[in-house]
Amino acid sequence: MNNTLGKHLLIDFYNCRLVIAEPEELQPPIERAFEFIGETPEITSFFRTSEEMTCVALAGNTHICVHYYPVLSYAAVDLYSFSADFNLNRMMSIFKSGLKSDRIKATSVRRGDFGSIRDMRPKRKSKITTVRRMKNTGAKLKRTSTKMINILRHPKRPPNEK
Numbered sequence: 001m002n003n004t005l006g007k008h009l010l011i012d013f014y015n016c017r018l019v020i021a022e023p024e025e026l027q028p029p030i031e032r033a034f035e036f037i038g039e040t041p042e043i044t045s046f047f048r049t050s051e052e053m054t055c056v057a058l059a060g061n062t063h064i065c066v067h068y069y070p071v072l073s074y075a076a077v078d079l080y081s082f083s084a085d086f087n088l089n090r091m092m093s094i095f096k097s098g099l100k101s102d103r104i105k106a107t108s109v110r111r112g113d114f115g116s117i118r119d120m121r122p123k124r125k126s127k128i129t130t131v132r133r134m135k136n137t138g139a140k141l142k143r144t145s146t147k148m149i150n151i152l153r154h155p156k157r158p159p160n161e162k
Helices: 023-036 088-099 130-153
Strands: 006-014 043-048 053-059 062-069 074-081 103-111
Touching: 006 088, 023 043, 023 053, 023 062, 023 088, 074 088, 088 103
Parallel strands: none
Antiparallel strands: 006 074, 006 103, 043 053, 053 062, 062 074
16 A cells, blocks of 8 residues: 655766756756656746756646756756656656666655654654763763773772772
8 A cells, every 4th residue: 555645756867968058958858757747847947057957847746856967967857746657767768868868876755655653753762962962971981081090090009999
């Protein structure tokens, strides 16, 4: 039984041979991906910095975002949908051919996984903050080192005497 709200796919495309000058040129693979799932992008935005070109497209319950780094020949693609019919493998192949990549790494994330309440519990219950834990450890080390110095200074004395 699928207890998730949506599918989220994060894909790294390496060795991209796509040569583009403007972020608007990232739109064709995004449009093909939306056509594949039977959607039409309602909003498309483009961004450009000195090192990165980005295209973000939204349609209904799906979003696609492409971050392209021409100098690195690298693209990071983010695909998300509430649709249960979201074919992740086909979507990856659309972008692989559109970006002309020869190597990919994909990570699939189940969003809104309400399957097991046990998974949602914190692994560790503690009221001590990390900073307090570090101070406590430092104090223990200081006490131990003081004892060791006293033992080394006065080797014939038992460690309990001062």
